[in-house]
Amino acid sequence: MSILEAKNLKKIYGKGESTVNALRGVNLSVEKGEFVAIVGTSGSGKSTLLHMLGGLDRPTEGEVFVDGKNIFELKDEALTIFRRRKIGFVFQAFNLVPVLNVYENIVLPIELDGEKVDKEFIDTIVDTLGISHKKEALPNQLSGGQQQRVAIARALASRPAIILADEPTGNLDTKTGQDVLSLLKVSAQKFSQTIVMITHNEEIAQLADRIIRIEDGNIVSEKEGR
Amino acid sequence: MKVNNKKPVCRLALRSLLANKRRNLIAIIAITLTAILFTTLFTILLSVKSSYETSRFRELGGCEHGTFKDVTDEDIARLSTDRRIKEWGARTIIGVDSSPIYKKRSAEISYMDENTTKWSYIKLEEGHLPTAKNEVIMDSEALKLLGIEPKLGTEVKLSFNILGEPDDSAIYTDTFVLAGYWEFDPVCPAHFVNVSKEYVDDFMKIAGEKGYGPFRTDMNIMLGSSADIDGTMAEIAIDAGYELMDKTADNYIRYGVNPGYLTVDNSVDITSMGTIVSILAFSLLVGFTGYLIIYNVFQLSVSGDIRFYGLIKTIGVTPGQLKRIIRIQALFLCLIGIPVGLLAGYGLGAGLTGMVLKTSTIPLKSLTISASPIIFVAAAAFEIVTVLLSTSKPGRLAAKVSPVEALRYTEGADISKKKKTTKGARVTEMAFANMGRNKKKTILVFVSLALALVVLNSVNLFVGGFDTEKWLESKTVKDFVVGSNGYFKFKGARSLYDESFMNDIAYIRENVNAVDEGKGYEADCYTRMVVDEDTYNGFAEKYPEYIDSLSRGENGEYLENAVVEGLDDVLIDKLVCYEGDVNLLKDPNGRYVAFMANKDEARNIYTDPDAPKVGEKVRIAYADGIEVIDTKTGGAYVDGVTDANDIETVYTEIKECEYTVAAYVGVPYAISPRYGSLCCNVVISAKTLEGDVGEKMIPMFYSFDTPDNASEDAAEAFIKAFCEDSSSYQYESKAVSRQEFNDFKGMFLILGGVLCGIIGIVGVLNFFNAVMAGIIARKNELAVLQAIGMTGGQVKSMLVTEGLIYTVGAGVIAFALSLAFTPVLNGLMSNMFWFYSGHFSVTPVAIMIPVFAIIGFAVPFVAYKGLSKTPVVERIREIG
Helix, strand or coil: CEEEEEEEEEEEECCCCCCEEEEEEEEEEEECCCEEEEECCCCCCHHHHHHHHCCCCCCCEEEEEECCEEHHHCCHHHHHHHHHHHEEEECCCCCCCCCCCHHHHHHHHHHHCCCCCCHHHHHHHHHHHCCHHHCCCCHHHCCHHHHHHHHHHHHHHCCCCEEEEECCCCCCCHHHHHHHHHHHHHHHHHCCCEEEEEECCHHHHCCCCEEEEEECCEEEEEEECC | CCCCCHHHHHHHHHHHHHCCHHHHHHHHHHHHHHHHHHHHHHHHHHHHHHHHHHHHHHHHCCCCCEEEECCCHHHHHHHHCCCCEEEEEEEEEEEEECCHHHCCCCEEEEEECHHHHHHCCCCEEEECCCCCCCEEEEEHHHHHHHCCCCCCCCEEEEEEEECCCCCHHHEEEEEEEEEEEECCCCCCCCEEEEECHHHHHHHHHHHHHCCCCCCEEEEEEEECCCCCHHHHHHHHHHHCCCECCCCCCCCECEEEECHHHCCCCCCCCCCCHHHHHHHHHHHHHHHHHHHHHHHHHHHHHHHHCHHHHHHHHHHCCCHHHHHHHHHHHHHHHHHHHHHHHHHHHHHHHHHHHHHHHHCCCCCHHHCCCCCCHHHHHHHHHHHHHHHHHHHHHHHHHHHHCCHHHHHHCCCCCCCCCCCCCCCCCCHHHHHHHHHHHCHHHHHHHHHHHHHHHHHHHHHHHHHHCECHHHHHHHHCCCCEEEEEHHHHCCCCCCCCCCCCHHHHHHHHHHHCCCEEEEEEEEECCEEEEEECHHHHHHHHHHCHHHHHHEEEECCCCEEEECEEEEECHHHHCCCEEEEECHHHHHCCCCCEEEEECCHHHHHHCCCCCCCCCCCCEEEEEEEEEEEEEECCCCCECCCCCCCHHHEEEEEEEEEEEEEEEEEEEECCHHHCCCCCCCCCEEEEEHHHHHHHHHHHEEEEEEEEECCCHHHHHHHHHHHHHHHHHCCCEEEEEHHHHHHHHHHHHHHHHHHHHHHHHHHHHHHHHHHHHHHHHHHHHCHHHHHHHHHCCCCHHHHHHHHHHHHHHHHHHHHHHHHHHHHHHHHHHHHHHHHHCCCECCCCCCHHHHHHHHHHHHHHHHHHHHHHHHHHCCCHHHHHHCCC
């Protein structure tokens, strides 16, 4: 059974003459526990696709099903709540809340949901990612690699079914990037989560189970990873 | 599903709030300023109201809520246990001294306990309340009349009539020791002469044995609030087992409500329509000003923080939670701003109340700063509403933000219009282009800057248009008007009349250089107009609320109240004739009267269709006697027996005089009787009046002019001293009126100045905020511009150009608006205020433009200096 499914997704930016067809009818299906990499050049529409999959932006046409639920049927408020329970995001720019410390950043989505924080589980994640000694630090006191690991911890914290990662290694050097990604993959397996990752780095993409290539808003090829 | 997520939302709200110090400071200043305005407004309003009440209470002799009358010690013990009575005080009167020295107001010999003393506005200058048996305290004027120096320990010999025994046989004399005295309050109805409780108890015992008495003890009470005193007192009495209706019952008790709490005077009634409208209008202006800045601060900070909002949205903050974050931040800022504003506003309001009072009829001595919690509750509520309104739109904007776009957001990113230009990017062009990025923001800054200037100009125009000479011309007919207290208190000359007035006028004449003198007179008897039965009944039907002014004569005549003012010929010349011939009044053998009409009724001078026309005859009745009868029995009215509905007043010893209506005239206020009846206010020649009533004619006022400035100043000094010396007289003069008018102008100038100042601060704050926010939001962009070759100087001059466009532009807009609206405003004001002279001035705006230019230059200059301390490379790297 597929955990994530996109049907005929289209997205047009702008109006009138100067429109951009970012997505031209994408169909995609991801199985539970799978690690999928989406690759493409800049402007190919890969980020747009990821935003649609995560419900961050609404498509011009088409549907996205997460765990069998058509997410664009939901209103903004409900969509946000659905998203923070089902989907974890990791961004290129880390997107940590600068005024909160590492621990607070990690548990924020759980607390926003009014849930009780499972401290043991968080400790396990933090340990796995090797940032347990930085729990009290503020984001600007961390290196890029550390910040991205915090972002990954945050994405994992609410045990989402799916993790969507937008160029998670883009702001990191090659070595750190590979370390971080291995960590992401290991943790996802450990907590049995599905990963959809965007990258323009072929080498990084090779770590995935499946590589999907996108160009001009269309999926042009699919192949198995290593 | 309700989830408990208060904690993280609050944490996010407060942490990000603390990270934004500049915005907080500006927002807190804005909230504080608005709160100051609201609090000042409410403080002045309620203080004027309480000052008015104080002046009423001083006239009535006390500020207690009500009084249970003629009570025994047991009654007091029983009533005082009631929880609704917050405080109580007792007073026992044993005698009254009405000897000739106390002819203006009698002296009441009584015992007052501490509370009653306090409520009677007795504040001892020196000494203590009487405790030893022979101790006494009294006011300075009473002492002066007795010829006793106000020195503690002095012997005071008092002779007084035992209460209820007016005969000379019941005069009691005793010697006391002065234990204290207080400054006399000229509006107090009686001289209070207070002795000790021990003395009163002994006195009542001895006098009782001689068959005098019973003496009367009243219990004054204060309730929790002044709402429904009547009802509460009745309930207290009934709950304590008293009877209120049946006067013959053993447990019957009488009570009275202090009339000071009942009377509603339109001049200070804050529930009257006009007052409510002006309060609302002012509140709206204040609210709008506050809205403008608070909205602006939050709007700008939302666009500055939009990346942050997008970010936390991607993590899972819902739109509703986002709005809550902004609301929590706003309320948190209120927590700091409002208390400061309330305190400062209360102080400012307290200070300004005195100035407002100066221009009213309330004496400054009654200044009472209200400490009502309503001031603070209302001001805080208005402020919170303003803040919530101002933040709701920025909140919605933040909530609407698409997280994806927010992450990419730059201000004004969707520029749809692309101009073709071959000039390249020049600094000034870039500055203009930058202002076009966020049109709303630019307009907001323009509006708030220009508003301050326009209001400033309007206030200047408004106050400058108050024409002192126009005011004086109309308000003062003569240089000086000296009259009795009753005359100036709108009660006519008969009340509070001092018999030595004629002698005192002679005394004044000896001491001033008076020319063109003239006096106004009144007859010291009841003046009524005789009407026929139809008019009488028609009148009763038309004006049921004035039924009291209708009465009957002893021979069955139908009478209605009339005011008859006798004027010397020199003053008759000052009347404005609307119809007929006013000069007929001066005919020594003529029998004429002129009816008074209001100026604005010039076109329709007959106030009532039944009023006599010019040429018709009217009959005025001068009655000496009055009888109050019971219409059921036909006999005299009996207190406590006659039903209120059966009481009727009948006038006796009537002398009727017939006159012809010569004219309808306007009487200048300065020489008018200052009180009136509904339909019959007439002017008559003093000679005619004297012929008809003889010695009963008494002067209301004495007026005169002075030939030159020197004698005017001398007369002013003399009359001022004379009136201060004698508590019977007051005066009006051109100098005093000028001073009053200038005070009035000054009040507007200061109130307007405060308003301008605050709007000005708000405008500059807005500007400062806009410049700072613009620079900070474009930090990366500016760094990039520098990296690609724009020099620091060029960046600076671009920013300064932007600043100058804002401020100088706003100045020019304000200048244009002021030019355009001056004629409109002049027209409006001339219609509203007859003493307004239209004039033209845009000087304040012209003066302020260079000031604004300096601000427009300095703010971006300084802001950039701060920014340029951080190296370019670092700025480029910084994100959001």
